[in-house]
Amino acid sequence: MSVPFRADQGLIIVLAKATGPDGEQLLRLALDTGASQTLLNAGITASLGYSPAQATDWIEVTTATQIERVPLIALERFEALGQVKTAFAVICHDLPPAAEIDGLLGLDFLRGSVLTIDFQTGRLNLVV
Numbered sequence: 001m002s003v004p005f006r007a008d009q010g011l012i013i014v015l016a017k018a019t020g021p022d023g024e025q026l027l028r029l030a031l032d033t034g035a036s037q038t039l040l041n042a043g044i045t046a047s048l049g050y051s052p053a054q055a056t057d058w059i060e061v062t063t064a065t066q067i068e069r070v071p072l073i074a075l076e077r078f079e080a081l082g083q084v085k086t087a088f089a090v091i092c093h094d095l096p097p098a099a100e101i102d103g104l105l106g107l108d109f110l111r112g113s114v115l116t117i118d119f120q121t122g123r124l125n126l127v128v
Contacts, residue, residue: 001082005031007122014105014124016080018090020048027102029080031117031124035106037061037072039091044102045073052092061091068093080105081126083113 005012012031055071070093078088116125
């Protein structure tokens with residue numbers, strides 16, 4: 001699957017869709033090859049019908065300033081870059097509002113695939 005991105009801007013933004021018990025939501029995620037796990041803002045997961053208090057799995061993540069314990073939530077369905085995953089686990093944690101994104105698309109989504117980032121043409125290509 002090949003999708004365009006703005007090569008002249010700071011973040012590579014990927015459009016995604018997450019589905020939960022209370023519906024679905026379109027998302028703007030930053031492609032982050034430095035993030036081992038995909039992350040969604042807590043407000044997003046709450047609007048999809050997931051409560052961090054009900055999470056059975058918690059993990060420690062290193063933020064810019066500290067190590068935090070955060071819930072891991074399995075989404076019913078997650079779509080990005082032409083790929084669909086079910087029971088896809090994401091970190092539920094808020095990014096600063098100034099980031100103006102809904103979360104991060106991490107390496108867990110990309111593993112087992114070939115990702116090409118072409119800055120000359122402004123295209124991402126993901127092959128499974």
